Amino acid sequence: MYSKTLTAxxxxxxxxxxxxxxxxxxxxxxxxxxxxxxxLSDKVGIVTGVGWNPGGECVGNTxxxxxxxxxxxxxxxxxxxxxxxxxxxxxxxxxxxxxTWDLDLxxxxxxxxxxxxxxxxxxxxxxxxxxxxxKIAEGGRNWEGFSPDPYxxxxxxxxxIDAVQGVGVQTAVKHYILNEQELNRETMSSNPDxxxxxxxxxxxxxxxxxxxxxxxxxxxxxxxxxxxxxxDFAINTLLKDRLGFKGYVMTDWxxxxxxxxxxxxxxxxTMPGSNWDGGDVYWGPQLQxxxxxxxxxxxxxxxxxxxxxxxxxRLGQDSDYPSVNxxxxxAGNHAENVRACxxxxxxxxxxxxxxxxxxxPSTIAVIGSSSVIGRHARNxxxxxxxxxxxxGMGWGSGAVDYPYFVAPYDAIDExxxxxxxxxxxxxxxxxxxxxxxxxxxxVAVVFITADSGEGYLEVxxxxxxxxxLDPWHGGNALVEAVANAxxxxxxxxxxxxxIILESILSHDSVKGIVWAGLPSQxxxxxxxxxxxxxxxxxxxxxxxxxxxxxxxxxxxxxGNDDYDEGLYIDYRHFDNAGIEPRYEFxxxxxxxxxxxxxxxxxxxxxxAPGSATGEVISGGPSGLFEDVATVSVPITNTGEVDGxxxxxxxxxxxxxxxxxxxLQLRGFxxxxxxxxESGTATFTLRWRDLSYWDTASDxxxxxxxxxxxxxxxSSRDIKQEGTIEV
Ligand code: BGC
Numbered sequence: 001m002y003s004k005t006l007t008a009x010x011x012x013x014x015x016x017x018x019x020x021x022x023x024x025x026x027x028x029x030x031x032x033x034x035x036x037x038x039x040l041s042d043k044v045g046i047v048t049g050v051g052w053n054p055g056g057e058c059v060g061n062t063x064x065x066x067x068x069x070x071x072x073x074x075x076x077x078x079x080x081x082x083x084x085x086x087x088x089x090x091x092x093x094x095x096x097x098x099x100t101w102d103l104d105l106x107x108x109x110x111x112x113x114x115x116x117x118x119x120x121x122x123x124x125x126x127x128x129x130x131x132x133x134x135k136i137a138e139g140g141r142n143w144e145g146f147s148p149d150p151y152x153x154x155x156x157x158x159x160x161i162d163a164v165q166g167v168g169v170q171t172a173v174k175h176y177i178l179n180e181q182e183l184n185r186e187t188m189s190s191n192p193d194x195x196x197x198x199x200x201x202x203x204x205x206x207x208x209x210x211x212x213x214x215x216x217x218x219x220x221x222x223x224x225x226x227x228x229x230x231x232d233f234a235i236n237t238l239l240k241d242r243l244g245f246k247g248y249v250m251t252d253w254x255x256x257x258x259x260x261x262x263x264x265x266x267x268x269x270t271m272p273g274s275n276w277d278g279g280d281v282y283w284g285p286q287l288q289x290x291x292x293x294x295x296x297x298x299x300x301x302x303x304x305x306x307x308x309x310x311x312x313x314r315l316g317q318d319s320d321y322p323s324v325n326x327x328x329x330x331a332g333n334h335a336e337n338v339r340a341c342x343x344x345x346x347x348x349x350x351x352x353x354x355x356x357x358x359x360x361p362s363t364i365a366v367i368g369s370s371s372v373i374g375r376h377a378r379n380x381x382x383x384x385x386x387x388x389x390x391x392g393m394g395w396g397s398g399a400v401d402y403p404y405f406v407a408p409y410d411a412i413d414e415x416x417x418x419x420x421x422x423x424x425x426x427x428x429x430x431x432x433x434x435x436x437x438x439x440x441x442x443v444a445v446v447f448i449t450a451d452s453g454e455g456y457l458e459v460x461x462x463x464x465x466x467x468x469l470d471p472w473h474g475g476n477a478l479v480e481a482v483a484n485a486x487x488x489x490x491x492x493x494x495x496x497x498x499i500i501l502e503s504i505l506s507h508d509s510v511k512g513i514v515w516a517g518l519p520s521q522x523x524x525x526x527x528x529x530x531x532x533x534x535x536x537x538x539x540x541x542x543x544x545x546x547x548x549x550x551x552x553x554x555x556x557x558x559g560n561d562d563y564d565e566g567l568y569i570d571y572r573h574f575d576n577a578g579i580e581p582r583y584e585f586x587x588x589x590x591x592x593x594x595x596x597x598x599x600x601x602x603x604x605x606x607x608a609p610g611s612a613t614g615e616v617i618s619g620g621p622s623g624l625f626e627d628v629a630t631v632s633v634p635i636t637n638t639g640e641v642d643g644x645x646x647x648x649x650x651x652x653x654x655x656x657x658x659x660x661x662x663l664q665l666r667g668f669x670x671x672x673x674x675x676x677e678s679g680t681a682t683f684t685l686r687w688r689d690l691s692y693w694d695t696a697s698d699x700x701x702x703x704x705x706x707x708x709x710x711x712x713x714s715s716r717d718i719k720q721e722g723t724i725e726v
Contacts (some may be wrong), residue, residue: 001196001282002157003183004554007190007388009303017051018511020219020282022313022314022316022370023183024246024310024312024567024618024629025689027212027310027311027314027555027714028246028306028310029315029402029552030309030310030313030318031305031306031308031309031310031313032192032306033046033069033303034309035302035306035309036110037065037068038065038066038067038068038305038572040288040291040298040301041128041288041348041656042065042067042303042713043281043302043304043305044284044285044288044301045062045063045064045065046062046063046065046070046286046304046305046308046309047062047268047269047270047271047283047287047301047304047308047417048062048063048269048270048273048283048284048287049062049269049270049271049272049273050062050063050072050272050273050274050534051272051464052253052272052273053084055228056509057074057076057084057324058074058076058122058324059076059077059083059084059126059253059272059397060073060074060075060076060124060126060250060253060271061074061075061272061708062096062269063268069318070122070309070312070318071321072128072236073120073123073124073308073312074123074124074252074324074634075122075123075124075126075172075271075420076117076120076122076124076125077126077130077131077397077398077400078125078126078127078144078236078398078399079093079094079125079126079129079144079145079296079396079398079442080092080093080094080113080127080144080393080398080399080400080520081113081116081117081121082117082120082326082330082400083397083399083400083401084326084400084605085116085120085317085326085327085330085400085401085550086323086326086327086329086401086521087113087274087327087329087330087403087630088120088330088331088390088400088401088403089116089330089331089332089334089335089337089338089563089574090338090393090400090402090403090515090520090521090522091109091110091112091319091334091338091520092338092341092342092345092393092519092548093143093155093234093393093394093398093517093518093520094128094129094143094144094145094146094343094516095142095143095144095145095146095147095496095517095542096143096342096345096517096518096519096520096576097109097146097341097345098146098147098345098463098542099153099345099347099424099517099539099540099541100151100340100341100345100348100530100539100670101154101539101540101544101646101668101670102341102344102670103156103425103670104162105340105341105344105394105521106156106159106163106266107159107160107162107180107339107372108337109160109162109163109165109337110128110161110164110166110176110530111161111164111166111167111207112163112165112241112337112424112613113125113160113163113164113331113546114163114164114167114168114169114623115167115330115334116331116334117137117164117169117606118168118169118321118322119320119322119328119330119489119675120324120325120326120328120330120595121321121322121323121324121325121328122168122169122324122392123168123170123242123317123321124169124170124171124172124214124215125164125169125171125172125306126172126174126217126602127144127171127172127173127174127398128145128156128157128160128161128164128173128208128217129141129144129145129157129173129174129175129398130147130153130154130157130173130176130204130205130207130208131143131145131146131153131175131176131177131178131179131180131195131201131204131205131211132144132175132179132180133146133147133148133153133180133200133201133204133569133572134148134180134497134543134570135196135200135565135569136179136180136181136465136552136554136555136556137466137469137497137543137546137549137552137554138451138465138466138467138468138469138497138555138556139180139182139454139456139465139497139556140181140182140394140396140452140453140454140455140462140463140464140466141182141183141394141396141398141452141453141454141464142452142496142497142543143393143394143398143452143478143496143497143518144394144398145300146395146542147543148200148428148543148569149323149542149544149570149571149585150200150201150203150204151203151665151689152542152665152668153203153207153208154203154206154208154587154603155205155206155584156203156485156497157187157211158207158208158210159211161173161208161211161212161213161214162211164316165211165212165213165214165385166720168278168315168316168317168321168725169212169315170311170312170315170317171208171213171214171215171216172213172215172216172217172221173205173208173215173217174216174221174237174252174371175217175218175219175220175228175414175418176205176216176217176218176228176234176517176562177197177201177205177218177219177223177228177234177572178190178192178197178201178219178220178221178223178228178247179201179219179220179228179555180561180562181464181465181557182454182455182463182464182465183455183463183464183465183556183557183558184558184559185219185220185221185455186220186221187221187222188221188222188557188559188560188561189221189222189223189224189225189560190222190223190224190560190561190563191225191560191561191562191693192566192692193431193483193561193563193566194561194607194695194698195364195567195658195692195693195695196566198569198648198693199567199655199693200240200567200569202243202373203644205243206619206620206624206688207619208618209239209243209245209618209619210618210619210620210625211508212246212247212314212651213247214247214248214311214315215247215249215250215311215604216239216245216247216248216249216250216267217249217250217252218231218234218235218250218251218252218255218499219248219255219522220252220255222560223362223689227250227255227257227262227263228231228255229249229251229255229256229257230256230257230258230261230262230265230267231265232264232265232266232552233707235265235267236265236266237250237300237500239266239309240421241616243608243618243619243620244616244617244618244619244620245618246307246310246618247307247310247311247658248268248269248304248307248311249267249268250267250268250269250270250271250310251267251269251271251542252271254271254272254273254274256270256282256283257280257282257297257327258282258287258295259282259283259287259290260290260295260296262720263281263283263290263293263296263300264300267304268303268304268307268308268660269494270282270283270302271426271487277524278318278379280563282631287301290642291651292427296374297515307561311566313690317606318420318718319393322399322489323377326623327362327527328590331403333602335521335522336688337527338519338520338521338522339522340406340515341519341521342517342520342522342523342525342527342544342643343526343529343535344535344538345517345519345538345541345589346514346515346516346517346519346526346530346537346539346588347514347517347537347539347541347587347589348512348513348514348515348517348537348539348588348591349501349513349514349545349583349587349588349589350505350510350511350512350513350589351512351516351519351589352511352512352705353497353511353590354532354671355443355488355490355511355512356490356512356514356530356531356532356533356591357530357532357533358446358531358532358533360421360445361421361441361442361443361583362420362421362422362442363421363422363424363440363441363442363443364412364416364421364422364423364424364439364441364442364443365410365421365423365424365426365441365443365444365445365482365486366408366424366425366426366437366445366446366447367391367421367424367425367426367434367438367444367445367446367447367478367482368389368413368426368427368428368429368434368446368447368475368478368557369388369427369429369447369449369473370389370391370408370447370448370449370473370494371390371407371408371409371412371425371426371427371445372389372390372407372408372409372410372427373389373390373405374387374388374390375388375389375391376384376388376389376391376392376395376546377389377392377402377405377407378384378405378515379401379402381395382397382457383396383399383453383454383457384396384453384645385453385457385458385459387449387451387459387472388408388428389407389603390405390408390447390494390495390523391401391449391451391495391518392405392518392520392521392523392525393518393520393703394451394452394453394492394496394518395451395452395453395454395457395459396455396456396457396464396592396607397407397454398453398456399453399596402520402521403510403521403689404521404530405523406522406523406525406526407523407524407526407534408445408447408492408523409423409425409427409524410523410524411424411523411524411525411527411528411530412445412527412528413529415432415528415531415532415668418534421576423442424437425437426438428546429473429474429475429478431474431477431478431480432480433441434446434485434552435481435482435484435485436480436579437651438482438489439485439486441486442488442491443489443490444482444485444486444488444489445489445490445492446478446479446480446482446490446492447491447492447493447495448471448472448473448475448478448479448491448492448494448499449471449472449473449475449494449592450466450469450470450471450472450475450493450495450496450499451472451495451496452464452465452466452496452497453496454487460472463535463661464682466496466497468549469498469499469500469546470499470500471495471499471504475504476503477648478505478509479503480503480507481492481509481510482522483509484507484509486509486510486601487509488509489507489509489510489511489512490510490512490513490615491504491512491513491514492513492516492527493513493514493516493517494516494517494518494519495517495518495525496518496544497543498543498544498546499545500546500547500549500582501513501582501583502546502547502548503583505582508714510659512565514530515530515539516526516530516625517539519612524661533591533641535591536590536592536641536642536644537588537591538588538590538643538644538645538670539644540587540588540590540646540648540714541583541586541587541588541714542585543570543583543584543585544570544571544574544581544584544585545581545582545583545584546574546579546581547580547581547582547646551574551579552573552575552707553565553568553577553721554569554573558615562714563674567660567661568661570585571584571585571586571715572661572662572663575661575662575663576661576662577713581716583715584666584714584715584717585711585714585715585719586646586714586715586716587667587711587713587714587716588646590639590643590644590645590686591639591641591643592638592639592640592641592642592643592675593636593637593638593639594635594636594637594638594639594645594673594713595635596602596633596635596647596711596712596713596719597633597636597640597678597712597720598633598634598718599632599633599709599720599721599722600631600632600711601629601630601631601722601723601724602629602630602631602634603628603629603631603724604627604628604629604630604684604704605626605627605628607628607629607687607690607702607724608702608726609701609703609726610701611694611697611699611700611701611703612624612688612691612699612700612701615625617682618690619677619698621699622686624687624691624700625686625688626686626687627684627685627687628685628686628687628689628690629684629724630682630683630684630685631649631667631682631683631685631709631711631722632681632682632708633647633680633681633684633720634678634679634680635647635671635674635678635679635680635681636678636679636683637673637674637675637676637677637678638672638676638680639675640675641675642672642673642674642675643673644670644671644672644673644679645670645671645673645713646668646670646713647668647669647670647671647681647683647711647712647713648665648666648667648668648711648712648713648714648715649662649665649666649683649691649709649711650663650664650709650711650712650715650718651664651665651666651685651689651706651707651708651709652664652679652707652709653692653703653708654703654704654705654706654707654709654726655705656703656705657692657703657705658692660692663710665715665717666685666689667683667685667689668683669681670683677710681711683711685724688700689704690702690707690724690726703726704726705725705726706723706724706725706726707723707724707725707726708722708723709721709722709723709724
């Protein structure tokens with residue numbers, strides 16, 4: 001009953017928002033007529049923030065303009081829920097949601113996040129993250145985004161934007177662009193070549209703009225020596241001209257460095273003021289002066305304001321938008337989505353001798369400091385910036401306060417007692433007590449973690465980026481001690497990204513590895529679902545787990561970054577360099593087995609080689625987004641239990657294309673199948689999926705020749721192959 005009422009509420013909010021939402025054209029014409037009633041000082045007020053948290057709530061705010069009924073816009077972090085609010089949901093981080101490969105869950109997550117922003121009166125959600133893509137495994141904020149694969153990230157970013165904006169909340173997709181590490185993020189320059197920029201780092205922004213994100217947040221770093229927030233190339237040329245972006249570009253917080261230069265490069269809003277405390281260092285009166293003395297044309301300020309007002313009108317925020325109230329209870333039944341993403345994003349990496357699901361153990365040892373609740377989960381640390389106890393998300397502006405936290409030990413203990421089993425707990429990382437708890441237990445479950453976050457906080461010597469890819473708190477030694485004391489060990493990993501597992505895998509008694517990722521507030525509940533087999537694991541890795549750190553070929557740099565690895569990041573690099581990963585991109589086990597049948601490839605329309613055609617719509621030339629082929633593969637659940645398979649499609653380019661990674665993800669489909677049931681995985685290829693960025697013509701080009709289509713259970717477990725001729 002409770003959940004039915006909320007569903008009705010959800011539907012009503014959506015219908016309302018959809019009814020109010022308008023196309024850009026009518027929103028622009030409303031904005032233009034409002035513009036006529038504004039003074040220059042009103043206009044400057046709309047584009048300049050008034051500081052961080054002036055009312056104790058939103059991290060970004062602008063001047064209201066009474067004459068047109070425009071409020072002080074409330075901008076708030078962040079990608080996984082409403083920051084600094086109390087009765088909210090701490091959704092799973094992007095990387096966890098992505099590991100489900102489940103677009104229904106991603107969409108629902110976006111919608112619920114949107115409802116919570118709307119319910120607290122925040123107009124703009126500062127997210128989702130389309131990049132930092134995560135080219136460096138240690139990158140501190142990778143977990144806020146989805147995956148180092150641009151295709152996967154692009155799809156998830158678009159679904160999220162569509163869902164959040166579907167309930168009338170603006171998105172500010174971030175951090176544009178090439179902000180891949182925390183070290184020196186506010187001083188360094190990222191210098192990739194043009195093709196790499198387009199095919200990897202711009203790719204998900206194309207999806208974001210195509211999904212009509214209201215805003216884009218420019219990043220702290222420089223691009224080829226020019227600040228991202230005053231880069232004419234990044235903002236005017238790429239975003240506004242080539243991608244046809246109709247919304248507005250805002251700075252990351254205090255990422256502005258000039259008055260006229262940034263304005264003329266296409267920047268539309270400065271946050272949180274033009275510096276941290278809302279002082280008007282660059283805009284505010286300075287912008288007004290720059291207009292008066294002719295350094296910035298007034299038409300440019302008009303364009304900024306038109307874009308900002310149009311985004312606000314387009315989502316119907318001018319009508320009955322709730323006022324800001326961060327105490328509003330907006331959580332509803334949204335925890336169901338958290339539990340589902342935590343559960344279905346859990347990746348089973350090892351399962352020997354059928355150790356999982358558990359079969360009526362009478363004693364279970366639970367070991368490790370991260371099995372129990374810590375200070376972060378009790379909200380005793382700023383932005384999650386401490387790291388004891390269970391890990392549910394990383395730290396920084398992308399973290400929210402937990403409304404509650406179900407720790408693994410508590411959920412296991414409850415479930416075990418219901419089954420008549422006894423739990424022995426060692427709640428520290430002390431090897432001797434871990435071994436002693438494990439001795440004599442039927443099964444020992446050891447918890448290890450690795451954490452990272454935003455660089456303004458240092459946690460245990462890690463200033464945002466991780467210092468290495470090892471488990472924290474002596475995780476390897478703890479597992480070794482337990483593995484020497486018990487023959488049936490399951491290691492549960494809560495981590496922001498890959499860790500090196502070689503030491504752990506060397507112990508024969510480690511029979512299970514459960515990659516539980518970042519499960520947020522529903523950690524223990526989701527884990528119990530998997531351990532006892534109430535749910536069949538169906539998550540797959542959204543990054544590669546290497547055998548050794550050096551295998552990744554990218555690292556945090558101390559100066560500028562020339563992106564020498566080019567297109568070869570994550571699995572693209574492992575495949576190209578012939579390096580065997582420990583667990584490849586797309587890998588994940590199940591409690592059942594799946595069989596793939598014969599591939600069918602059907603052309604939707606003839607594909608001619610050459611440059612993208614069509615007028616520029618949101619995202620680029622319209623031809624980019626046309627469907628060109630469908631691929632389908634029957635899949636049968638051949639095991640004893642119900643399950644879900646994430647089938648993946650990888651594309652190989654014909655020899656006429658310039659050197660390209662051997663395989664690139666271009667489709668995925670999560671197929672749920674009861675035991676014995678058959679279904680079909682289907683993939684739709686768009687024109688852009690077959691294209692590469694041609695630097696000579698500065699266009700997306702589809703080369704001629706034979707494209708390889710590989711469909712499989714992971715990037716290295718290809719089951720079916722075919723070709724598309726162009
Ligand atoms: C972060 C942004 C965030 C902003 C406001 C910055 O430090 O990079 O992601 O939205 O702060 O909190």
